[in-house]
Amino acid sequence: EAQVTQNPRYLITVTGKKLTVTCSQNMNHEYMSWYRQDPGLGLRQIYYSMNVEVTDKGDVPEGYKVSRKEKRNFPLILESPSPNQTSLYFCASSTRLAGGRDTQYFGPGTRLTVL
Amino acid sequence: GNSVTQMEGPVTLSEEAFLTINCTYTATGYPSLFWYVQYPGEGLQLLLKATKADDKGSNKGFEATYRKETTSFHLEKGSVQVSDSAVYFCALISGQNFVFGPGTRLSVLP
Numbered sequence: 001e002a003q004v005t006q007n008p009r010y011l012i013t014v015t016g017k018k019l020t021v022t023c024s025q026n027m028n029h030e031y032m033s034w035y036r037q038d039p040g041l042g043l044r045q046i047y048y049s050m051n052v053e054v055t056d057k058g059d060v061p062e063g064y065k066v067s068r069k070e071k072r073n074f075p076l077i078l079e080s081p082s083p084n085q086t087s088l089y090f091c092a093s094s095t096r097l098a099g100g101r102d103t104q105y106f107g108p109g110t111r112l113t114v115l
Numbered sequence: 116g117n118s119v120t121q122m123e124g125p126v127t128l129s130e131e132a133f134l135t136i137n138c139t140y141t142a143t144g145y146p147s148l149f150w151y152v153q154y155p156g157e158g159l160q161l162l163l164k165a166t167k168a169d170d171k172g173s174n175k176g177f178e179a180t181y182r183k184e185t186t187s188f189h190l191e192k193g194s195v196q197v198s199d200s201a202v203y204f205c206a207l208i209s210g211q212n213f214v215f216g217p218g219t220r221l222s223v224l225p
Contacts, residue, residue: 004158033213042119042204042217043159050211058212090158103149104213106158 002027004107006091012113013081021076021110023091031094032074033058033104034066036087043090049074081114088112117142117209119216124202127222128195136190136219138179138205146207148172148181148188153202153218162190162203195223 004025013019025032033048035058045058049068063085065077074093078085088111092104122137140146147166151159163172168183177192188205200223205216 031211035213035215040217043206043215045213048211048213056211059214092159103161103164104159106151106160108158 002105004091004093004105006089006107006110008110009108010111012115014115015082016080019078019081019112021078021089021091021112023074023076023107024072025074025091025093025105026072027093027095027105028071029093029095029105030071031104032068033092034064034074034076035090035092036060036085037090037109038087046076046089081112083114086112086114117146117207117212117214119205119207119214121203121205121216121219124218125220125222127224129224130197131194132223134190134192134195134199134221136203136205136221138188138190138216140186140188140205140207142186142207142209142214144209146209148179149206149208150177150179150188150190151204151206151215153204155201159204195221197223197225199223 007022030051034046035043044060047066049055091107094104118141149164150162152162153159163174165172165181171180179190202218204218
């Protein structure tokens with residue numbers, strides 16, 4: 001089954017304790033992306049990756065890191081989480097057709113609480 | 116910069132009512148436009164899309180037409196069902212950057 005998986009689905013942590021949220025897709029997609037969803041703000045793009053070893057900042061990259069060492073995986077790293085990073089996070093992937101635009105497939109989400 | 120504006124929710128309708136959710140955008144270049152739907156506790160799913168002016172996207176009875184002259188992509192459905200209750204997001208991609216609207220919550224009452 002084609003899917004995007006994220007782990008963990010729920011996480012409660014404390015300020016300053018490094019954490020990683022994993023994202024994996026089995027569709028051989030080139031493009032992967034991370035979003036955070038906050039009430040009244042919709043989804044805001046954190047980082048995206050056009051392919052292995054190619055990453056770029058989205059609209060709200062501060063406080064986050066990503067890496068793309070393999071095509072299927074795109075982990076989101078919070079080196080020193082703060083309470084304002086409490087949010088619902090979504091990973092997404094898509095193919096990259098000519099013109100660079102296609103449908104995104106979303107993971108189920110990771111609800112992160114930073115105390 | 117690129118942005119998407121949607122009508123404020125929540126929207127509450129009775130079953131079989133007509134639905135319109137307004138969406139307007141600002142973008143450089145020629146964006147592709149999308150409507151995504153999020154059911155409770157789930158991730159987003161693509162509902163429909165349009166990649167150029169005057170294209171009409173349609174799926175599951177929902178429709179939206181890409182209007183370049185009014186920079187709009189309004190979502191419509193002729194007869195909503197209780198199962199359509201969800202949050203609807205208008206979105207665009209320009210270049211490699213996806214931009215989403217804030218979402219509109221729809222509740223359909225039996």
